Amino acid sequence: MMGVQEAPARLFYDFDLEAHVPAGHLLREIDRFLDVCAIRQQLAPHYSHLGRPSIDPELIVRMLVIGYVLGIRSERRLCDEVHLNLAYRWFCRLGIDGKVPDHSTFSKYRHGKFRDSDLLRSVFEATVARCISEGLVGGHGFAVDASLVEADVDRMNSTAQADWDVSGIDPDDAPRAVREYLDVLDDKAFGASTPVKPKFTSHSDPASQWTAARKGPAIFAYSNNYLIDTDHSVIVDVEATRSIRQAEVGAAQTMIDRTEDRFSIKPDWLVADTAYGSAENLAWLTKRRGIIPFIPLVDKGERTDGTFSRSDFEWDEDNDRYTCPEGQHLLQSRRNYSDPRRKEPKTGRRRYRATKAICDACPSKSKCCPNTNTRFIGREEHEDARDLARLAAQSPFNPKAQAKRKKVEMLFAHLKRILGLGRLRLRGPCGVQDEFTLAAIAQNLRKLAKLRPKTHETTVAI
Structure with a gap:
């Protein structure tokens, strides 16, 4: 029936x-x-x-x-x-x-x-604290990266930078996003990260960055910066910045300091891509924070034409000189000054050079400097930090560290494809920070639910 x-x-x-x-x-x-x-x-x-x-x-x-x-x-x-x-x-x-x-x-x-x-930040930190108490944060190795998220603006509703006049904006009559933009002009995460001005500025959200970093049509975007623990990909901090390399590097330093201040956790090592490999950032990590950087360097001193590379010259810290493969010395200066400070360069970069007579008589001149009279090597102010990064790149652990760096990229892919945050809904620096913070809360909560399910606790208890 x-x-x-x-x-x-x-x-x-x-x-x-x-x-x-x-x-x-x-x-x-x-x-x-x-x-x-x-x-x-x-x-x-x-x-x-x-x-x-x-x-x-x-x-x-x-x-x-x-x-x-x-x-x-x-x-x-x-x-x-x-x-x-x-x-x-x-x-x-x-x-x-x-x-x-x-x-x-x-x-x-x-x-x-x-x-x-600052409630959302408090909720996020409470979630991170729960991840720590559940044993999901080891605190030994961190990874950092940034990802572009398109701003909620119309590309056509913009002005060329030459025609953009900040002094003509009345804060009382301006929209909320414009007022927030005026408030962060001196913030390194936004207006003061670099003196270079963007090509275009959006009328509705001027804090967003005009960028073509996606290798396609240029868009207005913000950068979502994640600092994660590499054990279980827990997001330990999140920061919103403009899509500028200097701002992203500054955000990484801010997040490392804030994580240590909030949770008393400082990593032993940090893995990141080449965007974080500037000499200043490496010096900050190694000298001020005592963190080993597994960060690839953009090293223009290595040659591929068969001539001697920079690594073929041995650095002598005690005598402040380089020694070439033939045993000759490259010096910064061959004059003796009564005041040693006159030797110090004003820009922080030093040049070490051999004499023309030495290079002309050298049997390896064709392999060293075939197109110039002498060979010189430039040394950055924080070259010792770069040398430490080179040693870290040669260590057996470096391939594992680079593999762990991909966990950040997986979180960004999950953020955009699964959680749907491919384009922002809120405008202004504060609204963007709220969106990124809520997304980080959601991803950490999903991580807790996946790795510490209640059904698993019941099975263990039985």
């Missing part, structure tokens, strides 16, 4: 929301690790003791976490999904008949109380 589905009207229903959420649901696993206990206490100074009760800020945070964990980019759609989905209602503590906030409420909280109290 064929059955017929019927839904008879009933006056009372016995409904248990807890029973309708599967035991292995992703949100049920994430709920165990999301620490929002301190939200109300942190936001208490931003509320008045009079008036109507506000929407619970914990509800807003939980809804944002759902949106970023599950890749729901639209806040209108997020509100509809929370209204309809029982698992989302359970995660947000709404019950079966709780009212879902309007989508406009998110803007009020993010541009107001959340930003003034």
Whole structure:
């Protein structure tokens, strides 16, 4: 006999929301690790003791976490999904008949109380602390990298840099993103990272960077900077910058310092790509922080035409000179000054040169300097830090370190393809930082749910 589905009207229903959420649901696993206990206490100074009760800020945070964990980019759609989905209602503590906030409420909280109290940063650090307590952060090796994320602007709504006049902007009449741009002009992560000005400036989001780094059509973009622990790819810090190499290197230093300050963790070694291989950054890592850099160098001293390369010359630190393969010395200066400081270069770069007479009589001149009278070698101010990076690149551990660096790139691929953050929705430095922070929270929570599931704990207990 064929059955017929019927839904008879009933006056009372016995409904248990807890029973309708599967035991292995992703949100049920994430709920165990999301620490929002301190939200109300942190936001208490931003509320008045009079008036109507506000929407619970914990509800807003939980809804944002759902949106970023599950890749729901639209806040209108997020509100509809929370209204309809029982698992989302359970995660947000709404019950079966709780009212879902309007989508406009998110803007009020993010541009107001959340930003003034730096709440999202606190939630992110609480998530990192949970990863540390769960044993997912070893703290021995870190990897750092940056990825371009397209800004929410129209490329045609821009002005050439020659026609862009900051002094003519009235902050009182400017949009929020423009006001934030004016506030960060002296910040190294944005306006002060380099004196070079971009070719074009966006009207709606002037802090975004005009760049063609994707090897395609130029776009306005920001850089998402991740510092991760290489053991389980946990994001220990995140920073938003303009898409400029100097800003990304500065963000790496900021994140390393902040991680040590917040969690008392300093890595033994750091792996990154060639963008982080400047002499100044290597000196900062090795001399000031005591970190071994597994960073490839752009070394123009190595030759491929059969002549002697820079590495064929031996450096003598005690006597401040190079020794060529024939045993001759390359000196910075052959004059004796009464004041030794006159020998020091003003730019920080030094040149070591052999005399013409020595080079003309040398039997290896055709292999050393066939097209010049003498051979010279330039030495950077922090060449000793570059030498340490060269030694690290020759160590047996370097291939493993370079393989671990790809874990950062995998996180960026997951961010854009799975979580849907291929293009930003918010504008301005603060809005972009909020988006990147929420995305890092979502990725760490998913990592916790995957590596420390409750079902595994139950199996071990049995």
